Amino acid sequence: MEIKVVRKVLDVNDTMAAENRRLFAEKNIFVFNLMSSPGSGKTALLEKVLARLMPETRCAVIVGDICTTCDADRLSTTGVPVVQVNTDEFGGDCHLAAHVIRRAANDLDLDAVDLLIVENVGNLVCPAEFDVGEDKRGVVLSVTEGEEKPLKYPLMFRVCDVAILNKIDLLPHLDYDVDLAEKNILSVHPQALVYRVSAKTSEGIEPFVEWLRARTAEKQRKI
Amino acid sequence: MHEMGIAMQIVDIVRQAIPPQMKDVSVEAVNLKLGKLTAVVPESLRFCFTVVTKDTSLEGAKLHIEELPIVVQCRGCGFHSTIDTPEFKCAQCGGPDLDILSGRELTVSTIEMAEET
Structure with missing residues (x-):
């Protein structure tokens, strides 16, 4: 005998993500989910970005790692409220799930936040699958990682609205074809916005910061 | 990497779907549709399913995975294409603006269920 079910396996997460999205919309908060492989420079990028956005845009960060509070400690020096999530409590998860974001958001004063950035666990696979209730998604790819990464991890690059090619200050020392990397990103996701930046020297950061400012302002006008 | 969590979710869904009067009937197989544009490895998922069902009422149930291709529709010309390479463009007009019709299923x-005796 056969029982018909037809249920999405990630139903529970998707439902929670929809609830998060409602909560963030109520509070006029633009939510940006930032993902990448480990070591691509998410935290370094955010340190620079937050310094430019604050205090005019009121930011907050939820940062996920399997262990440690190193990233939260670094980001706290910018004066931005930071909540560190350690997924080892949740079985060492390789991604942040919607219910984890909800719990972390309870530790923030959401009435005093315009832009919430989720710095996801470093991983190009799993976080792409888990909606956390964000408005837009971004992926950081550093130029030390290989031009073919977007082709190897198509889901991640397909689901992200923005791709940030980081560490361009290293290009003179590398045999890296940055145009090929961009071409590969656009092959998987022709509508992706690509920014070339150096979180170390701040080169190229401003257009990305401006994009975040504009999206945040747009979200607030909608209400 | 998160196949264990997904296997546990599948077990939850199966338990909730079985009507109370059939609780003692053994589950022979669970049929899953899995799109190619997901971050799930079928082999790992089968392995994890075996692990999480061991010593439970679902022990021995098979997990049948039907893999679905990535099918898109071009917003420009309306053509349906199957995407086999990580190059997302319309097979007819080369247009980049595509709606994903299938490939994200999980x-x-x-x-x-076993036949009742």
Whole structure:
């Protein structure tokens, strides 16, 4: 005998993500989910970005790692409220799930936040699958990682609205074809916005910061 | 990497779907639809399913995975294409603006129960 079910396996997460999205919309908060492989420079990028956005845009960060509070400690020096999530409590998860974001958001004063950035666990696979209730998604790819990464991890690059090619200050020392990397990103996701930046020297950061400012302002006008 | 969590979710869905009067009937198979544009490795998922069902009422149930291709529709010319390479463009006009019709599925479709004796 056969029982018909037809249920999405990630139903529970998707439902929670929809609830998060409602909560963030109520509070006029633009939510940006930032993902990448480990070591691509998410935290370094955010340190620079937050310094430019604050205090005019009121930011907050939820940062996920399997262990440690190193990233939260670094980001706290910018004066931005930071909540560190350690997924080892949740079985060492390789991604942040919607219910984890909800719990972390309870530790923030959401009435005093315009832009919430989720710095996801470093991983190009799993976080792409888990909606956390964000408005837009971004992926950081550093130029030390290989031009073919977007082709190897198509889901991640397909689901992200923005791709940030980081560490361009290293290009003179590398045999890296940055145009090929961009071409590969656009092959998987022709509508992706690509920014070339150096979180170390701040080169190229401003257009990305401006994009975040504009999206945040747009979200607030909608209400 | 998160196949264990997904296997546990599948088990939850199966348990909730079985009507109370059939609780003692053994589950022979769980049929899952899995799109190619998901971050799930079928082999790992089968392995994890075996692990999480061990010593439970679902022990021995097979996990049948039907893999679905990535099918898109071009917003420009309306053509349906199957995407086999990580190059997302319309096979007819080369247009980049595509709606994904299938390939993102991760869905429990049916459960096969043993015949009652």
